Amino acid sequence: MSFRSALLVAGIVLAGLNLRPAIAGVSPLLDEIMTDVGLSPAGAGGISTVMVICLGVFGPLAPLLARRIGLDRTLLAGLLLLALGVVLRVLDGAPVLYVGSAVAATAIAVMNVIMPAIVKQHFPHRLNLLTGVYSSAIVGGAAGASALVIPLENATGHDWRGVSALMAVPALAAALLWLPQVFGRQVLPPQGPRPIRAVLRSRVTWQVTAWMGLQSATFYIMLTWLPKIFLDAGLPAGQAGYLLGLTTLVQVAATLGVPVVAGRRASQVPYVMAAGVLTGLGYLGVLVAPTTVPWLWMIVLGIGQGASFALALLIIALRPADPAAVTALSAVAQSLGYVIAALGPLLFGYLGQVSGGWSVPLAAGLGVVGAQLVTGWFAGRPATLGKANL
Known part of the structure; x- marks a missing residue:
């Protein structure tokens, strides 16, 4: 691998x-x-809901920015905006907390959408491998954040505001690493008919979107409420945080390996089904026995959710014929999908509040996993969203 390619991979990983x-x-x-x-x-729960709504609402900005300034410059802008939002939300008051979260999520929305296209643009012949690498980086970042924020509080003596503000540092570091790509020649999508309008006419788009939304909902529910569920079950705060870190760490292995294997086949249905079943078993374990071998439930849940996430990114990258169409499909699937997902943490928290416990919301979560399995069967079937059927 050349130095330029190594720098590209490092930039993609750090951005992820x-x-x-x-x-x-x-x-x-x-x-x-x-x-x-x-x-x-x-x-x-509304904090996560606001962020996930922004992931959905502002995702369509990505194709517009990519057409005007290119994919690489769009990624740089997203990293800088993310750093701004992270710092803004730790200022005093609930309104600023929500606004800063929205700014950070808007940046993430744009980067979410363009990352599959960036991989297809720079590494079209290593799509499976690089999809696994950057999706592993994404869940690795989640694992590190969830596992380390409490120890960082204890080690630094800062409260939640100080520790949260530190998340701007890796965003700025990634922006610096990505600067060489920005000063190079920018590859702009063709300025013909907008691909995002074309992909809306394909049934493949709606199948992928429905599955993307439901698997994201099951993920963000657990991401938001899992430590609280364990705390209310009697586990200490540190252990609850480590358990969330464990399930996200397990996702790293799943996201790294699954795209490499699944991308070699025309159909991803068997992998999608297996991932959904494992996610459901994780939910069931937390519902029935949250303090009995919780590490086992987190491993099962991590494999299922990590595989689902990686498969979603892989399918988005595989179905279209070119990077512009990838960006368009990614914008639709992730934007509308995250709008669906945004309801998950909010409704889950509301059900927990009105029922006085977590049994009812966890049972409802199992129902969402069932719907994920149904839509995943359609999304995983072989199809090509190319110029002929746009």
Whole structure:
């Protein structure tokens, strides 16, 4: 591998590492944030809901920016905006908390959409491998954030605001690493008919979108509420945070290996089904026995959710014929999918509040996993979203 290619891979990996800490790092600190800011459980769930809504609403900005300034410059802008949002949300008051979260999530939305296209543009012949590498970086960032925020609080003596502000540092580091790509020649999509309008006419788009939304909903529910569930079950805060870190760490292995294997086959249905079943078993374990071998439930859940996430990114990259169409499909699937997913943490928290426990919301979560399996069967079937059927 040449130095230029190695620098590209390093930039993609570091950018991927920044796509989840701003979201995953909130969950272990949720009790502290609720006390400090004065939020109800539903209001605390609203932090993740605001962020996931922004992931959906602002994703369509990505194709517009990519057409005007190119994919590489769009990624740089996203990293800088992410750093700004992370710093903004730790200022005093609930409104600023929500606004800063929205700014950070808007940046993540844009980067989420363009990352599959960046991989297809720079590494078209290593798509499976690089999809696994950067999706592993994404969940690795989530694992690190969820596992380390409490130890960082203890080690530095900072409260949740100081620790959260530190998440701007890796975003700025990634921006510096990506600068060489920005000063190079920018590859702009063709300025013909907008691909995003074309992909809306394909049934493949809607199949992928429905599955993307449901698998994201099951992921963000657990990302937001898992530590709280374990805390209420009697586990200490540190252990609850480590358990969330464990499930996201297990996702790293799943996301690294699954795309390499699944991408070699025309159909991804067997992998999609297996991932959904494992996710459901993880939910069931937390529902039935949250303090009995919780590490086992987290491993099972991590394999299922990590595989689902990696398969979603792989399918988005595989179905279209070129990077412009990848960006368009990614914008539709991730934007509308995250709008669906945004309801998950909010409704989960509301059900927990009105029922006085976590059994009812976890049972509802199992129902969402069932719907994920149904839509995943359609999304995983062989199809090509190319120029002929756009």
